[in-house]
Amino acid sequence: MPATINHLHNIIALPNGKINKYHPLVFSAKANANPNILTHRDAMKSHDKDKFMATMEEEIQCMIKTDAFEVAPCSVIPNNQCVLRVVWSHRRKQKPTGKIYQHCSHVCADSSRQQYRIDYNETYSPVVQWSTAHLLMTLSILKGWKFCKADYAQAFP
Numbered sequence: 001m002p003a004t005i006n007h008l009h010n011i012i013a014l015p016n017g018k019i020n021k022y023h024p025l026v027f028s029a030k031a032n033a034n035p036n037i038l039t040h041r042d043a044m045k046s047h048d049k050d051k052f053m054a055t056m057e058e059e060i061q062c063m064i065k066t067d068a069f070e071v072a073p074c075s076v077i078p079n080n081q082c083v084l085r086v087v088w089s090h091r092r093k094q095k096p097t098g099k100i101y102q103h104c105s106h107v108c109a110d111s112s113r114q115q116y117r118i119d120y121n122e123t124y125s126p127v128v129q130w131s132t133a134h135l136l137m138t139l140s141i142l143k144g145w146k147f148c149k150a151d152y153a154q155a156f157p
Helices: 003-012 040-045 049-065 130-143
Strands: 086-094 100-109
Touching (some): 040 086, 049 086, 049 100
């Protein structure tokens, strides 16, 4: 058995030799398991709604400052294109002690209405699923790769 596969087997194998399908390296993750990652609806119902509203205002002001979008009347939008709505994502950041130290709000284009070969390549939003992040972290452990944390304040500079 190659060394990498043997190493992976040793990580996820139970003492009786069976594979532990519940081991974190097998990528079993529950959606929305983190109570500090909120939908817009949940953030607007939360006790700290005012802090999310402040971060939303900050996000919009930053996007205006960097010319990330332009306001246009509906009359100038071509017939073969649609206006994309936006989706807000909200998060409370915690210290290891559990104390919340920061609130974040990000606006992303909802590309579900885009059409292939018409406006499909017009927007880019750097979004990744947790399973992909877990896969990369596991591969870095198995392959001995180094990785570091990156936290971007704004996705569209």
